[in-house]
Each structure stands twice: as structure tokens, then as C-alpha cells.
């Protein structure tokens with residue numbers, strides 16, 4: 001934890017007495033909010049499963065997502081088709097803890113039990129954003145395997161440039177590996193809602209970095225909220 005993050009979390013805890021301040025200051029911990037953060041440092045438990053998952057009406061497989069994300073995905077796929085003629089495909093949406101655990105164990109066996117090696121390729125269960133029901137791995141026709149070459153496809157390029165219009169962000173960009181803890185994944189998109197997607201897209205930084213800046217700004221707003229003190233003339 002960086003010292004800035006430490007200061008921010010202390011401030012966030014201290015500001016809990018201000019109504020609504022906690023959510024504004026720490027949106028990354030709100031499992032029902034659009035900015036809920038899941039990564040190797042912020043893992044979710046085996047019990048965490050959104051209760052409103054639904055099947056997104058798009059071509060592809062593993063299409064379950066939370067309702068707002070599912071609807072936005074449908075719009076995004078339609079727009080891509082209209083604008084480029086390319087049909088995007090869903091590859092992998094909601095992924096339960098149990099499913100992640102299975103994937104992790106298989107990987108662990110294949111690297112003869114080396115946790116370090118396994119974690120180079122697969123996040124431990126509870127560290128996948130797919131468990132939030134807000135993430136989708138996307139492919140297109142003849143590109144259904146999750147490969148970096150998706151970046152150079154019509155669909156991959158369009159998604160990178162346009163996903164924010166529908167409330168999605170690219171989560172694991174090239175050069176962000178040290179911060180996100182994930183390799184470059186041009187196929188992985190995360191729903192954060194349109195308002196935040198535009199801000200995060202414009203900032204062009206990982207969600208982790210953006211959240212630190214956003215929280216700092218929110219805390220400054222909270223701390224600077226001081227009704228003007230009474231002046232002598234008010235008291236007369």
C-alpha cells in the first residue's frame with residue numbers, strides 16, 4: 001500500500017461521520033457501485049455473487065452479467081455492427097469463485113504446484129473482475145480465443161476506441177501491468193457506467209490510478225465543506 005493510499009484510507013475512515021461521505025470517498029469498496037474494485041489486492045470472497053445476473057442478449061457464450069452491463073453490452077455490439085459491419089462475440093462474462101478456483105487449480109497442477117508460476121498466468125480465485133458480473137471478454141468471428149492479436153482486428157480496434165461511449169473501459173492496457181497486476185488483455189472490458197467511463201477514458205490511466213485521484217478530489221470536497229463562520233454583524 002502506498003503512503004498516499006494509506007492516508008486516503010485513513011481520511012476515508014475518519015470522514016464516515018459525514019453523511020454519504022464514505023461511499024463518495026471509497027467507491028471502490030461498494031459492491032453495488034459501478035466503481036467496485038476487484039484485483040489481486042482487493043479480492044472478493046467465495047460468498048460474493050451478484051443476485052441480479054442476467055443473460056445478455058448478444059451472440060456468443062458465457063453471457064451472464066449484471067443488468068446495466070448486459071444492456072450496455074448489447075448496445076455496444078449493435079453499434080459496432082452498424083459502424084463497421086463487424087459482429088462482436090461474447091467469450092466470457094460472469095465467472096463464479098468456484099469456476100475461478102477450478103481454473104487456478106488446473107494451472108497450478110500444470111506448473112507442478114509452483115504458486116509463483118501459476119500466478120503469472122492466472123489470478124487466484126477471488127481476484128477476477130469477472131466475479132462482479134461487470135466484465136466481459138470480447139472476440140469476433142474467427143477470433144474467439146483470447147489473444148493479443150484481437151487488438152489488430154476491426155472489432156478490437158473499434159472496441160478500444162468506442163467502448164467508453166457505452167460505459168465500458170479497457171481494463172488491462174499495455175504498460176499498465178505493474179499497476180493492474182494483469183498482462184495486456186485487449187479483449188477484457190469492464191462496465192463502469194457512461195459517466196465514469198468517459199472520465200476514465202479521457203484520463204487514460206488504469207482504474208486503480210484513477211480511483212486514487214478521484215478519491216482525493218472527493219475528500220478535498222468533503223474536507224473543504226465548512227459553512228461560513230458567523231461574522232460579528234450576524235450576531236448583532
Ligand SMILES: [Zn+2]
Nearest residue numbers: 135136137188
Ligand atoms: Zn477477462
